């Protein structure tokens with residue numbers, strides 16, 4: 001039976017990140033992925049590498065700071081995968097977030113970003129408003145502009161998997177995790193490849209199965225208590241034709257939520273929603289009411305879409321956020337990654353819940369730190385802060 005220091009379930013951005021960090025630290029690693037890298041949430045995000053301006057409203061300063069530092073690293077290490085894009089925030093007479101409040105937020109954003117690349121901001125002069133992709137200028141008071149990162153989430157995930165493999169990690173795809181048994185010196189892992197069951201031993205098992213994480217935990221003995229989390233669905237639609245100037249960060253007229261209208265592979269991507277989800281993560285699909293919500297926003301801000309019935313939607317997709325369970329809406333809930341280990345001084349199991357695409361590397365390094373006591377001394381092969389990532 002093969003023995004590994006770390007076995008990771010899931011080749012989403014978090015599983016890929018942990019595999020890269022563990023392999024860089026000199027450990028032997030196996031990743032098990034049931035479908036393909038980025039099969040889950042990591043191909044269905046808003047594709048932003050950002051601090052998250054709106055997280056300032058909910059006081060998530062640590063998250064914003066860490067994410068902006070990670071953004072700086074990715075701009076340096078993955079220039080073919082992550083680039084800065086102008087973000088336009090139109091402020092109308094009725095917009096809840098006023099220009100002065102946004103300027104304070106953007107100043108704080110620049111401070112938390114250490115005044116690094118892309119932290120300057122300003123306003124678009126009124127005479128240039130007609131160059132903003134047909135944005136409605138009626139009752140428009142101001143348009144603020146700042147910068148944040150955009151990526152191809154699936155390509156980024158694949159690049160991190162490749163980086164892990166270059167550092168010596170093994171990848172089994174398709175390979176489905178079946179069960180694990182915690183033993184005094186590690187974990188016995190059972191998984192299936194082409195319907196055939198296989199076994200290996202790990203010093204630690206990392207459950208990076210994203211929305212499937214609680215399903216994975218249910219197959220661990222002795223039984224582990226999952227963290228109190230909920231799944232919240234987010235849908236995007238892609239419209240024919242692209243915006244050219246950059247990304248529009250608008251306030252949904254229906255409920256004041258922040259929504260993005262973005263250029264994406266020659267189309268215009270609009271998202272996202274927050275809809276409570278119960279059921280099997282395999283079954284997540286865009287709902288008609290979510291599509292109606294997003295199309296109403298586009299029509300509200302871009303008059304040229306008002307006369308088009310129906311809108312030319314070329315694609316729609318839905319992903320699942322893993323958020324701390326709480327009453328009320330999902331908008332203000334923490335987006336921090338939650339790392340939950342088995343209650344053991346040398347953890348044998350670590351589950352990664354939630355988090356951001358942007359924070360994958362930092363989350364992976366935090367995970368590895370938690371696993372330190374369970375892992376053997378090893379000779380470091382690389383520093384993940386300096387590893388270059390290349391597009392495929």
Ligand SMILES: Cc1cc2nc3c(=O)[nH]c(=O)nc-3n(C[C@H](O)[C@H](O)[C@H](O)COP(=O)(O)OP(=O)(O)OC[C@H]3O[C@@H](n4cnc5c(N)ncnc54)[C@H](O)[C@@H]3O)c2cc1C
Pocket residue numbers: 009010011012013014015032033034035036037038039040041042043044045046047048049050175176177178208209210211212216233234235272318319320321352354355356357358359
């Ligand atoms: C709508 C939406 C928009 C978002 N936008 C952004 C954004 O713009 N910027 C940002 O920074 N973050 C964003 N996020 C957050 C970010 O996308 C997620 O935090 C991140 O992608 C989660 O990655 P993950 O690796 O934890 O999970 P996933 O990507 O879901 O990966 C889990 C993997 O585990 C595999 N798996 C599951 N069960 C098994 C099994 N039994 N055996 C083997 N493999 C298994 C799955 O196939 C999957 O590939 C967004 C999230 C959502 C939902």
